[in-house]
Amino acid sequence: MIRYSLICDAGHSFESWFRDSAGFEQQATEGRISCPFCDSTKVARDVMAPNVAKQRDGAARELRAKLRDLHDTVVAHTEDVGDRFPEEARAMEDGETERRAIRGRATFEEAKALLEEGIEILPIPGLPSDGN
Numbered sequence: 001m002i003r004y005s006l007i008c009d010a011g012h013s014f015e016s017w018f019r020d021s022a023g024f025e026q027q028a029t030e031g032r033i034s035c036p037f038c039d040s041t042k043v044a045r046d047v048m049a050p051n052v053a054k055q056r057d058g059a060a061r062e063l064r065a066k067l068r069d070l071h072d073t074v075v076a077h078t079e080d081v082g083d084r085f086p087e088e089a090r091a092m093e094d095g096e097t098e099r100r101a102i103r104g105r106a107t108f109e110e111a112k113a114l115l116e117e118g119i120e121i122l123p124i125p126g127l128p129s130d131g132n
């Protein structure tokens with residue numbers, strides 16, 4: 001049995017199992033394969049699939065670049081207070097220190113506590129690896 005990605009003449013994609021490629025050809029020629037969405041029997045193997053995969057790779061690369069830009073922007077405009085982040089955030093909130101943009105680390109519990117105290121914090125997405 002082999003699985004084919006198929007597409008009908010209305011552009012619906014679906015998958016179907018066939019005995020072999022000859023089985024698919026025969027059933028398609030005889031109009032015995034129908035689109036599950038619109039019942040069209042004009043179906044063909046979806047040869048666009050590899051292109052779609054490439055476009056997805058491109059989108060992922062673009063997203064990684066945007067995340068890196070965002071990360072760089074945050075790093076360039078904030079002061080790194082490291083593990084003192086929760087204390088620094090509270091000190092600013094209480095007016096003990098000057099308000100400024102800071103970044104640092106907080107555990108999930110610490111971040112939750114800050115939010116419950118009404119202190120606005122924003123998680124920075126981690127940078128995905130480039131896969132190399």
Ligand SMILES: [Zn+2]
Pocket residue numbers: 008009010011012035036037038039040
């Ligand atoms: Zn269809």
